[in-house]
Amino acid sequence: MDLVIAGATVVLEDRAARLHVGVSDGRIAALVDGAAAVPSATRVIDAEGLMLLPGAIDAHTHFTAGHDDILPEIEAGTAGAAKAGVTTVIEMPHMNPPATTLERFLAKRETMAAHACVDFALWGGLTGANLDQIAPMHEAGAVAMKAFSCSGRADRAAGDARGLPGLDDDALSEALREIAAVGSLLGLHAENHDIIQGSMARLRAAGADGGRAHGAAQPEIAETEAVARAIHLAGHHGARLHIVHLSTGNGARIIDAARSAGRIVTVETCPQYLVLDEDDLERIGGIARCGPPIRPRATVEDLWAEVATGTIDALTSDHCPYPIALKETASIWEAAMGLTGIETTTPIFIGAALDRGLDPALIGRMIATGPARIFGLYGRKGAIAPGFDADLILLDPKGETVIDAAAFEGQAKWSPFDGTRCTGRIRATFLRGTEVFSHAGLAAWPGAGQFLPRA
Known part of the structure; x- marks a missing residue:
């Protein structure tokens, strides 16, 4: 074998066990009981006392959304992904212009293939006027289609040339009809457009x-109502639905009830909804502005309860590397909507989950197995099992990570988590068996990433 990681506590799908993990030709070749002799290999890493997790799959990134200088951001941002244990990113369609046609989708695929340091898959984007592009993008390998049920503008138009408009109910229904017909998946930013617009107008007036004003403009009911409505429409058409960046436990329970009724719906959340709260949002200001907004502490704890019970399928970052000038504005209403996250999501979540005593297998499912299953990558990605790509995180669970935004690889050197101390320290990241990050530094390079069409 090329590599053996010996004696680690290996996070499998259903448990954690002390094992020796063998790697050959970039794939997991063997799992050997940790009490047995260490198999021979070209390289053996003594991982006694360390934890080995599947490489994280960040299914919600916007490397090309914050500005038009996208090539340096793709290269530096995906290098930062490797540093943070993320071995696969699933990039959203936002760019100038957005990937809402087959031609633009293929162009983005070529760009990412030439510049990404980690493996990648792609979303297609929905505008309400491009239903004829769903099937071609699906056939070209798009793992899902992204849509919004709301917009920052009263007329539902996209906020800028890189974005997508908010779909009204008829457009959303028709999109779901086509999604079901071609066998794709709809990923929805689910918030009620009219509630947000009305609330924001009254607050600003x-x-x-x-x-706190930003939080009040996008209240919990805006999310839960939109989630319930989307589930009803998707169920009517028999479409698969994925709710992105859920911020409330009530929303999670609506989804859980729908699953019990036979609906095909999955859900992700992000660290900002699990670690930060409304007091942090008020203190930090525009740097912490995102949509949905960061919630009160009681809502944060309620969402953690749904994480602990397994209702939440995946953890993502919703990484938006805006230039700092777009975040440090005089008014919260002018700050760009979104947070950096590719270099913080995995350490923040792993640390918080370990602090709360969560099962390591649940951590592995949320950062890797869940997204792999949702987006058609499972079998190659998402688990430490024979035949899977050897995408791995070697973690010291007794170490500590301090978030330092100034040291980010990506161009956006800011974070609402700046200065946060996290339990656990990533010792190494492996992409298809190659060590792309270690104590010696980064060894990821642009173009190393491979395109991953859905299975």
């Missing part, structure tokens, strides 16, 4: 500003 009253002179309200700051983090």
Whole structure:
């Protein structure tokens, strides 16, 4: 074998066990009981006392959304992904212009293939006027189609040339009809457009500003209502639905009830909804502005309860590397909507989950197995099992990571998590058996990433 990682606590899908993990030709070749002799290999890593997790799959990134200088951001941002244990990214369609046609989708695929440091898959984008592009993008390997049920503009138009418009109910219904017909998956930013627009208008008219005002403009009911409505429409058409960046436990329970009724719906959340709260949003301001907004502490704890029970399928970052000038604005209402996250999501979540005593297998399912299954990558990605790509995170669970935004690989050197101390320290990241990050530094290179069409 090319590599053996010996004696680690290996996080499998259903448990953690002390094993020796063998790697050959970039794939997991053997799992050997840790009490047995260490198999021979070209390289053997003594991992006693360390934890080995499947490489993280970040299914919600926007490397090309924050600005038009996308090539340096793809290269530096995906290098940062490797540093943070992320071995696969699934990039959203936002760019100038967005990937809403087959031609643009294929162009983005070529760009990512030439510049990404880690493996990648791609979303297609929906506008309400491009239903004829769903099937071609699906056939070209798009793992899902992205849509919004809301917009920051009253007329539902996209916020800029890189974005997507908010779909009204008829457009959403028709998109779901076509999604079902071709066998694709709809990923939805689910918030009620009218509630947000009305709330925001009243708050701004009253002179309200700051983090709490932003939170009040996008209340919990805007999310839960939109989630329930989307589930109903998807069920009517027999379409698969994925709710992105869920921020509430109530939303999770709506999804869980729908599953019990036979609906095909999955859900992700992000660290900002599990670690930060409304007090942080008020203190940090525009740097922490995102949609849905960061919630009150009681809502954060309620969402953790749904994570612990397994209702949440996946963890993502919703990484948006905006230039700092778009975040440090005089008014919260002018700050760009979104957070950096590719270099913080895995360490923040793993640390918080370990602190709460969560089962390591649940951590592995959320960062890797869940997204792999949702987006058609399972079998190659998402688990430490024979035949799977040897995408691995070697973690010291007794170490510590301090988030330092100034040291980010990506161009956006800011984070609402800056200065946060996290339990656990990533010792190494492996992409298809190659060590792309270690104590010696980064060894990831542009173009190393491979395109992953859905299975």
